[in-house]
Amino acid sequence: MTIRELIQTINRGKLEAVYLLFGEERYYARQAEKALIEAALPPEDRDMGLRIFEQDPSVPELMQAIESMPFFGGKNVIIVRDTKLFRAGKNDAGPEASDKSDTRLFDCLQHIPDYTHLLFIAGDKVDKRRKLFKAVEKAGAVVELVPLKARDSREWVQERLREEGKTIAPEALDYLMTGLSFMPQISMGFLDNETQKIALHTGERQRVSLDDVEATLAGVPEVNIFAMIDAMSQKNITLALRLLDGQLATGEPPMRMLMLIARQTRALLYAKELAADGKTSQDIAKILGLHPFVAEKMLGQARRFSEGKLKQILIMISDVDRAIKSGRAGNVSLEGIVIEMCRG
Numbered sequence: 001m002t003i004r005e006l007i008q009t010i011n012r013g014k015l016e017a018v019y020l021l022f023g024e025e026r027y028y029a030r031q032a033e034k035a036l037i038e039a040a041l042p043p044e045d046r047d048m049g050l051r052i053f054e055q056d057p058s059v060p061e062l063m064q065a066i067e068s069m070p071f072f073g074g075k076n077v078i079i080v081r082d083t084k085l086f087r088a089g090k091n092d093a094g095p096e097a098s099d100k101s102d103t104r105l106f107d108c109l110q111h112i113p114d115y116t117h118l119l120f121i122a123g124d125k126v127d128k129r130r131k132l133f134k135a136v137e138k139a140g141a142v143v144e145l146v147p148l149k150a151r152d153s154r155e156w157v158q159e160r161l162r163e164e165g166k167t168i169a170p171e172a173l174d175y176l177m178t179g180l181s182f183m184p185q186i187s188m189g190f191l192d193n194e195t196q197k198i199a200l201h202t203g204e205r206q207r208v209s210l211d212d213v214e215a216t217l218a219g220v221p222e223v224n225i226f227a228m229i230d231a232m233s234q235k236n237i238t239l240a241l242r243l244l245d246g247q248l249a250t251g252e253p254p255m256r257m258l259m260l261i262a263r264q265t266r267a268l269l270y271a272k273e274l275a276a277d278g279k280t281s282q283d284i285a286k287i288l289g290l291h292p293f294v295a296e297k298m299l300g301q302a303r304r305f306s307e308g309k310l311k312q313i314l315i316m317i318s319d320v321d322r323a324i325k326s327g328r329a330g331n332v333s334l335e336g337i338v339i340e341m342c343r344g
């Protein structure tokens with residue numbers, strides 16, 4: 001079961017006695033908390049029926065919270081954030097030794113009263129061999145919070161905008177996917193925040209335009225770099241330098257900008273080599289894990305540079321990298337790279 005499926009199940013009113021969410025992506029953890037609270041507790045019952053622990057309580061305190069009968073026949077919702085109960089033991093004696101002090105909690109988790117719903121949120125990897133893990137898995141639901149991949153974000157963005165009463169123009173969605181495709185992982189909090197800003201930028205209009213997305217994402221480095229490379233491939237020095245200066249003016253470190261330029265230049269060189277071997281933009285999209293629109297756009301950019309020019313730029317980037325690290329270079333060196341790429 002994925003976290004989205006779990007939240008949908010909760011929203012339908014089908015609640016488990018106990019949940020364990022673990023992994024890197026905290027956005028969905030907060031969404032699951034919200035769904036569970038709203039499904040189990042009316043607003044007037046939340047002062048008495050909701051307990052949130054920011055870290056593990058003592059075992060007796062947690063057991064008392066689980067077993068305490070709510071007032072007026074309602075429900076208890078207990079949330080334990082940043083739990084360490086499901087980690088591997090600190091010694092090498094194996095998971096069984098780690099569980100010796102958890103026997104009472106283990107027994108409690110197997111007999112959770114029907115008026116209590118318990119949610120554990122673990123930020124780190126868990127030890128699936130532990131008895132506590134297996135007890136939760138048997139009595140409820142365990143879900144890993146996996147970061148969203150860029151290639152999976154298209155549907156999510158459209159669905160999120162629909163919730164705001166908006167639709168998005170194809171070219172606007174393609175532009176957004178272009179920027180996201182260069183992020184190895186996407187924070188759901190970041191994506192949700194940017195999507196909300198895009199929706200707000202449209203005002204009363206229902207349709208999100210390309211201008212809305214460009215204006216909202218102007219400060220996002222990954223999006224800006226792609227636009228800057230596109231400007232350089234068209235030999236538009238003025239636009240390319242303006243985009244670079246805009247990022248540096250927001251406080252983006254020169255080393256990070258250099259890293260992004262290097263990554264994109266290597267991608268252009270690889271795309272050019274693949275095309276020379278007869279690969280199509282669809283082939284390149286699959287090999288590089290990109291959206292087809294992005295791969296086609298990248299291939300068009302790559303064709304405007306010679307292989308020798310791209311290799312020359314990578315050597316320049318290496319020299320500037322050493323110079324910045326030694327304190328001998330700064331923004332001017334980055335501008336030099338941009339100007340050289342625009343020379344063709």
